[in-house]
Amino acid sequence: xxxxxARARGILKELKFRDGFVVAVIRDFKTKDVLMTAxxxxxxxxxxxxxxxxxxxSRSRQKLWLKGERSGHYQHxxxxxxxxxxDVLLYDVAQxxxxxxxxxxxxxxxxxxxxxxxxxxxxxxxxxxVYR
Amino acid sequence: xxxxxARARGILKELKFRDGFVVAVIRDFKTKDVLMTAxxxxxxxxxxxxxxxxxxxSRSRQKLWLKGERSGHYQHxxxxxxxxxxDVLLYDVAQxxxxxxxxxxxxxxxxxxxxxxxxxxxxxxxxxxVYR
Numbered sequence: 001x002x003x004x005x006a007r008a009r010g011i012l013k014e015l016k017f018r019d020g021f022v023v024a025v026i027r028d029f030k031t032k033d034v035l036m037t038a039x040x041x042x043x044x045x046x047x048x049x050x051x052x053x054x055x056x057x058s059r060s061r062q063k064l065w066l067k068g069e070r071s072g073h074y075q076h077x078x079x080x081x082x083x084x085x086x087d088v089l090l091y092d093v094a095q096x097x098x099x100x101x102x103x104x105x106x107x108x109x110x111x112x113x114x115x116x117x118x119x120x121x122x123x124x125x126x127x128x129x130v131y132r
Numbered sequence: 133x134x135x136x137x138a139r140a141r142g143i144l145k146e147l148k149f150r151d152g153f154v155v156a157v158i159r160d161f162k163t164k165d166v167l168m169t170a171x172x173x174x175x176x177x178x179x180x181x182x183x184x185x186x187x188x189x190s191r192s193r194q195k196l197w198l199k200g201e202r203s204g205h206y207q208h209x210x211x212x213x214x215x216x217x218x219d220v221l222l223y224d225v226a227q228x229x230x231x232x233x234x235x236x237x238x239x240x241x242x243x244x245x246x247x248x249x250x251x252x253x254x255x256x257x258x259x260x261x262v263y264r
Binding site: 003004007010011014023025027032033034036049079080081082083084085088090100101102104107108109111115116 | 133136139143247249252
């Protein structure tokens with residue numbers, strides 16, 4: 001996925017940014033596991049579509065965020081879908097390392113089982129080693 | 133998925149509602165296709181976990197919304213995961229009919245192909261026949 005800026009802007013026109021944002025749902029392109037969700041503003045979508053790497057808007061840091069910039073855990077975009085309302089994008093990616101800053105492959109590492117929230121994945125890395 | 137109200141409230145305590153809402157990502161439990169996303173307030177999560185049917189908060193109608201109440205296209209909950217931040221829930225469901233009000237199985241019926249947004253699914257129903 002390396003669209004020209006002109007093509008990427010054409011896709012942007014089809015989107016409806018609510019208060020400046022769309023929701024990005026990120027999936028492993030092989031397993032179809034949902035890895036994470038995050039917010040994207042126009043600039044993040046544009047950078048994602050033109051570079052083929054996932055960019056988000058960090059609400060906590062109030063800045064554009066290249067996923068993997070600190071951890072090396074980049075997400076290479078393989079396929080992109082847009083939902084009916086144009087305010088959610090579904091991305092299939094090749095995930096380097098693990099998606100979750102807590103050290104798990106997916107942010108959805110806890111499942112409701114017998115009425116309780118249980119950790120069902122094993123840690124891939126120790127966050128302290130990656131985010132210093 | 134039919135939790136007691138007490139168990140469901142225990143899960144609610146683990147969630148972080150931003151401005152009153154969490155994001156729900158809905159997946160077909162067999163194919164792992166992402167069908168839709170929607171917003172849930174506390175009441176919607178509580179009703180979902182205790183009844184086993186997906187409830188959302190309708191922003192356009194400003195009311196609790198049982199998915200399928202008009203179309204008959206109910207979503208029966210099979211599994212539930214919670215993300216690291218506690219503000220996104222991933223649901224695996226058995227989808228009756230089709231998830232999208234536009235008549236498609238999934239709301240993500242358009243894909244970015246060669247720089248353009250292309251409809252890649254076939255309609256399952258005509259919205260005019262279902263939503264009168």
